[in-house]
Amino acid sequence: MSDYALEARGLTKTFGGFHAVKDVNLKVRRGSIHALIGPNGAGKTTCFNLLTKTLTPTAGQVLLDGQDITKLRSAQVAKLGLVRSFQISATFPHLTCLENVRVALQSNNGTAFQFWRSLKAVEPLNQRARELLAQVGLAGREETPATELSYGKKRALEIATTLALDPKVMLLDEPTAGMGHEDVEPITDLIRKVSAGRTILIVEHNLSVVSSLCERITVLQHGEVLTEGTYAEVSTDPEVITAYMGGVDD
Template sequence: MANTTGPDYALEARGIGKQFGSFWAVKDVHLRIPRGSIHALIGPNGAGKTTCFNLLTKTLQPSTGQIILNGEDISGLRTSDVAKRGMVRSFQISAIFADMTVLENVRVALQSAHGRAFRFLSPISSIRGLDTRARELLADVGLADAETAKAADLSYGKKRALEIATTLALDPQVMLLDEPTAGMGHEDIEPITQLIRKVSAGRTIVIVEHNLSVVSTLSDRITVLQAGQVLMEGTYPEVSADERVIAAYMGGVEDAH
């Protein structure tokens, strides 16, 4: 019989909630995300997706409940401690150093992953050794030909690809992607969708995504939130046909959190 509390689930939320004053932005949310799967959180504006995501990544501390990563309760840990345990978040707003080259951005991420603080007086040899791995990561995300370009000069889609490369530099077991296609034109959405599928090999991915076409293409399972609570969970065909989900999206409420 499968062990439902340990290795079968990379990430679990057990009744998590977040209260702001008298308002519950998220309440009694339960999630079980199987190892190696892609799981999406969706919902209309104000459903609590961002708050739930912030709780999972420990950007916010939960008011109630537990968050379990690889069988370990991480509810009381800081974001940096969670990252050391293999769960890393990629933010909606691209978190790259615009004035650095593409290669330098990935090298800095690798320095962080190897516990080497960025020092201007460090010997060149101490960081050049990371270039091989940095170039491998750039090749993985389709930026092999752009290593000398300034990050600021990249297209929006390529900036997101670079952000994914810097996230991969931390060698995460669990990646949480916040609106990975937000603000993209149609020409960038498909390459980024394919990239997410590619880097999901051997990893668990959780995404918050508004583009339901992307969700339908990528997701193994989907959790639908409404008013801070789980409305339903299922496959895309199950979710998209559910009358409660259709009503929630058609009804749309103001986005509070």
């Protein structure tokens, strides 16, 4: 088995004559938390979409556990264990926390769209749903509608629904975006906790979160890899500093 859970080789995406992502090579070591950072407009979101097959690359390959998944659809790679948070963690606001996680569990066991089934048929999933809610700090909130949760708790619920798919590799797109200071630390601690036994690739603008979580960091600029290294290495790189100072909106 490859040492790398997720790889991109020469990954490229063009829109007309514009290179949104160009010749990106990325190796995410198994069991690590790896960050993909860069100024606004660097191509991070496009890269995430290519890795999870929301977009089809113009050129290059994506490998999961050494297996070429470039030609697979997003639903197929999710079943193989590569899950992007927003794809399955968009919560249903008027369902309870328990119901939200149970829907995700149903999708994992092939009963997601069997709406004619009675509630008794899905009751066996309730215990696992409760365990996942407890894991993300939502024990006791099982019957709370998602719409009544604070922003930070909603993000925790989203992570619980992501975990319901039992991912091998989790791609988290700006998990602390829009949070107040009081919510950032709990979500950071939660990501660290759920990373046990998993590989995580994260896009995050909050560099203090990146510095505390991530072992390896890849910096994108204009759709290309600018540099890669530890936080200490990339944060003092003159090219990275210049890129951030001169960033434009994504």
